[in-house]
Amino acid sequence: MDAFLVDYRTFHNCDPPGLLKLWHASNLGPSAAEGFPCDIFELFVFSQPFFDRNGLIVAVDGDRIIGFVHAGFSCNEQQSALDKTQGVISALVVHPDFRRQGIGSDLMRRGEQYLTSKGSTTVCAGAGLDGNGFYNGMYGGLQASGFSALIAPWPEFMGKLGYQPADTTNILHRNLTQGRDPVSARLIRHRRRLNLVITDRVGDLPWWWHVRFGHLDALKFTLQERHNDAVVACGQILGLDVFVAKWGVRSVGLRNVLVPEDQRRHGYGLSLVLEICRRLREQSIQLIEAQVDSKNQAACDLFAAAGFEHVQELVTFRKSLSV
Numbered sequence: 001m002d003a004f005l006v007d008y009r010t011f012h013n014c015d016p017p018g019l020l021k022l023w024h025a026s027n028l029g030p031s032a033a034e035g036f037p038c039d040i041f042e043l044f045v046f047s048q049p050f051f052d053r054n055g056l057i058v059a060v061d062g063d064r065i066i067g068f069v070h071a072g073f074s075c076n077e078q079q080s081a082l083d084k085t086q087g088v089i090s091a092l093v094v095h096p097d098f099r100r101q102g103i104g105s106d107l108m109r110r111g112e113q114y115l116t117s118k119g120s121t122t123v124c125a126g127a128g129l130d131g132n133g134f135y136n137g138m139y140g141g142l143q144a145s146g147f148s149a150l151i152a153p154w155p156e157f158m159g160k161l162g163y164q165p166a167d168t169t170n171i172l173h174r175n176l177t178q179g180r181d182p183v184s185a186r187l188i189r190h191r192r193r194l195n196l197v198i199t200d201r202v203g204d205l206p207w208w209w210h211v212r213f214g215h216l217d218a219l220k221f222t223l224q225e226r227h228n229d230a231v232v233a234c235g236q237i238l239g240l241d242v243f244v245a246k247w248g249v250r251s252v253g254l255r256n257v258l259v260p261e262d263q264r265r266h267g268y269g270l271s272l273v274l275e276i277c278r279r280l281r282e283q284s285i286q287l288i289e290a291q292v293d294s295k296n297q298a299a300c301d302l303f304a305a306a307g308f309e310h311v312q313e314l315v316t317f318r319k320s321l322s323v
Ligand SMILES: CC(C)(COP(=O)(O)OP(=O)(O)OC[C@H]1O[C@@H](n2cnc3c(N)ncnc32)[C@H](O)[C@@H]1OP(=O)(O)O)[C@@H](O)C(=O)NCCC(=O)NCCS
Pocket: 026, 027, 028, 090, 091, 092, 093, 094, 095, 098, 099, 100, 101, 102, 103, 104, 105, 106, 139, 147, 148, 151, 152, 153, 154, 156, 157, 158, 160
């Protein structure tokens, strides 16, 4: 490769085509959508109401973008606004021809400087489940909750920058065109006793949900007792349309599966997930994805019982920014 001089600067309005080219040349693995136009970047990243050009820092060789880091923030507990004390690294990419030359590390340091200047006291690289305000719908599958462990030597890279491993999200897939749904007397009883209600009014959801998923197709599924409409389980699906070109199948993501505490251990969660799978199959959806915190054993077991397979992990790393 010819000698190059790397320069760093914040995002310019003319950068999207260069970022799109970098994204498609960087072998980002199965978690990264591909084959999409600039509009997708616009919709999922630049048009976010909290997008700040100073948080998106590019590495350039002349006019060519050869890397970028995107620093931002997670949300407060009520999910009603950003919490700037909680910095996140939403994305980090270096072109394969320019790796192992310190560019990724330089980008990270610049991202951290931006976060510190805004008052962040911690930073989570990869953001974590429900922590990323950007790239949802175009990276990670259902949501951008970490960096694909299959693709880069994250522990070595992050370790050298002083980060500790943090949460891991399990990516679970079920191919709806193969295999059979489990059957049991309990599941049959539930089908007789319960109604599945489907609505496109996904409910009373917080600001953080709307800014991240509001532009995706969403449906709410509620499993209710026939005799009194009491809810025994609910969940939500989101269309993963941008992944069709990469995965070659129509897919949806399943999130927020919830069984009220007093209704747990009766098999209602499994009934709901299987009912959703059945309805999606009827709509010719071929793949369903769920994302689960690797420490959430109950959810991991539920999805395994429903025929989901562990396909990969999205990892995160944490560091304190306080001096
Ligand atoms: C992870 C990534 C950003 C690293 O960028 P980089 O510019 O090559 O990293 P650096 O040169 O700054 O590496 C710093 C240290 O990390 C470690 N490291 C980086 N790459 C490594 C590798 N392939 N194997 C082992 N250690 C590695 C080393 O300790 C290295 O220091 P050294 O070169 O002095 O040994 C790059 O591999 C990448 O872009 N991967 C794909 C990104 C991705 O999937 N992003 C998710 C979408 S947002």
